[in-house]
Amino acid sequence: MSVSVVAQLVVLGLLAVVLNRFVQSRRVNPQQLPYPPGPKPLPIIGNALQVPAGASWLTYTQWQKHYGDLIHIRVFGTHVVVVNSAKIANDLFEKRSNKYSDRPDIPMVDLLGWDFNIALMRYGEKWRRNRRLVHQKFRYEASLRYRPIVLEKVREGLRNVLDKPEDFNLHLRHIAASIIMSVTYGYEVNPKEDRFVTIAEEATEMLVNALLPGSMLANSFPILLRLPEWLPGMGFKAYARKCFGMTTEMKENPFTFVKQRMAAGTATPCVTSDLLEGIDTTGDVENQEALIKGVSAMVYSAGADVSVSAMTTAILAMVLHQEAQKRAQVEMDLVVGRNRLPDFGDRDSLPYVEAFFRETIRWRQATPMTVAHAASEDDVYEGYYIPKGPSFIPRAMLHDERVYKDPEMFRPERFLNNDGTVNDDYPMLSFGFGRRICAGRALADAEVWLAVASVLAVFDVTKAKDASGCQIEVEVKYSEGLVSHPLPFACSIAPRGEDAARLIRETDATA
Template identity: 45%
Template sequence: MQLEVSYRLLLATFLFGTLCAAFIVSKRRRSSVLPWPPGPPSLPLVGNWMSLPSQTPWKTYAKWSRDYNSDVVSINAFGKVIVVINTAKAAQALLEQRSAIYSDRPFLTIVTLSGWDWFLGFIPYSDKWRVRRRIFQSALREQACEEYRPMQHTMAENMVKWLYEDPKDFQRYTNLTASWLTLSLAWGYDAKPRGDTVVKLMEDAAQIVIDLTLPGTSVLNEIPLLRQLPGWFPGMGYKARANECRNMTERILHGPMKSVKQSLKADGTARESMASKLLRADEGVVDLDAEMAIRDTVGSVYSAGAETTGSAIHFAFLALVLNPHVQRRAQEEIDRVVGRDRLPTLNDRSILPYVGAVLRESMRWNNVTPMGIPHKASEDDVYEGHFIPKGAIVFGNIWAIMHDPAKYPDPTSFRPERFLQEDGTLNDDDIPMIFGFGRRVCPGKFIADSSVWLAVASLLAVYNLSPAQDEHGHDIPVKEAVVDGLTSRPLPFECSIKPRDSIAEALIKGLA
């Protein structure tokens, strides 16, 4: 009986809290002389919650911008205001030029419950964030990345060898390629091609966070009070997944870091990595805060880099399978410039403009983070006659920006030529917004961009990609379909990956 009363009280408290939130939002809307950005019709209490798209939300928000003839649209979900920016013009004006207002992050209940509040991308704009950001940037700024080139070249060679040994499992190897690099970079950890515990833990944990952080995917983000409800309560299945994620994340954060510390303490022979370099620099200083900052930063390198880099390589595979003429032209350029006796290296990048255009178009065509990570307005703001209230959650719709037909005609078509000048060199459009905005731009963009380029160039140098065939010799259709979430990747598809010829096969077999 007492338990029943407590839950009744909790539900009553929730309803009261929701009413208060709705009242506050309604009052702020009435008190503002200017209208909020347009959006779909709102209902009492729930606002636009029922209108939140469950699949490819970036496409829905882009359509709303066209329907309402506005660069920005807004949603009211249980009293929380969500603003979506759908054009480069608005993103530049708000997230770049006014980055002091939009550099904060919203509090997402599911992030805290999942144990991911250490992740750099989710940390609010604060001294804690600045310390970790400074560590990240010092280790992975553009000039510093050059010392990791041998590691990147080993990554590319590993991918080429793994695909030769088991081409049908290419989707796992695209993920493993990125995981191997980021684990080596972060902790000096050499991931195994099969059955690696750390890789499996991170993939599973990251997937839970990816699934539950976009608007509409978890009501806990809109109504934090619901976290008080028990896990068995209807609709609270999120809590069990979040708790599972927390347990996995604890093992990921502490296990590899502990191994690096033990190696340094024992004989100083820990493999070169960000963790070993940072801990050596901090040697002799007993500072738990500094050690925690290093742990969080290094963990962020792996957790962000593995998922996004792997997905970017995966999208490139899809694009090349669907566009064989692009493959042939890129291979002709590599053969002519690099030759057939070695894989391309990062030193070749500036003299392979078409391969560079293929990479840019792949990352424009299907974005790894189509909605980016949400920002939060730290004060009231106005954009083109629309009021954006303090505390609003603000998304930059990267997919919409990269599919603006005014800048990219026929945006759904895969056309690398859009990034080339008449003389065949790359133009100035290096699509910077795919890495985020303002002060929250991805600090690992240089290592990520060069790693994906190297993987794609190495793949093109030695392999032909084509649709797989059924038992009758007919091509199995390949669909351009993606997985929804904070990050995106292609849905599983089948394809054939074969050495281009005997010269390419000899090169593959000759890799150490």
């Protein structure tokens, strides 16, 4: 990029910031109320330098100690409100959900072809139409229908782990992908390089990269979207075109697969076929099909990666907390015995396993900042002025010392009553809030619980040993980004004896 073009972009950027600040300053704050407390901003850039691009939830957690549960910061011209307590989250995102259910505007989303992603949609009629369909197919009662698929895919995962334990992370990915593809399209995923999964993963990765703070200038300065592509610095347009091609394939290909099988009378009932059968043929069929295509394609991107993160966290917790693992296994042996695998019907009789599962989703949230909500209008809360704009929700709530003593410790007992029964605290906050709460939480809960219970039943998960027989130490380190994963770690996953190995093999009906 030539120096003069860079200079022009910088000037454009600064103009946009100044204009934005001017507009913000003219905003309605008739009583001149203070913003919530927060670190002192610098002129123009605000708190941009204080907010780390990566694990910002850690910074927000520290700020909570200085500034309290409601923090205001400004990044260039944009106001951000950080909510650090469950009470405030409940007051704003539940009780005032008509105001706090929007998402921040991310100009690149449409250009990338990701406009069908409900999680990023602005609050309004389009979101409502999409959410209604997802709710219809993934609410608790509807999700009960998918339990046989979850059971089959988790057990296939157990066989894969038995065969190649060192590839456990790939097997967890396969469990999540195959459940979602089977539920959504009645499609059996190829364990190696599946055509539908590969394209969905690549398109999702391109989206995630484009959302990283600072990665795409056009997100901060949408005016750039109007400039011609031949100008230097417009590389994001070619990037977006490539992604658009992928998202188109991601929507079209599996959808066509279902339609062809329906036409041939060979379709396995699934979310897409159900929705297609419900089409009002006297209405605008093309529009209804477009909606179904988008909803179906969105499920993979919303549900696969997060589920993998939660399952991997469970394995990490087992490696590091042998005593918790043993206690869960003792309970499992007492209740389920050694001659069969656990099923959903056993869940209520396995309080410690339930507590282990709940602690897994509390201890390390798959989406540590959930997904940013935005206020669609200015508001006042407890005397503070809350401007229209995005509000991040850090994980501090599930690590709030006032609620969870020693929050960094993995301690399933915190979800048990004194008599050993499960208490009423389900860490629902890990699935978000209000009207934007995770629409797939019933499926996610079933899938992750069954994976955790099944692994505990048949495997011993311990630290791996190196060539000289020394234990390989494992650190709790996570990737950054919207979905956070444990960084790769070594462990040993061995069947709990010959009986367990036999049980796992017997789950293969085709053998």
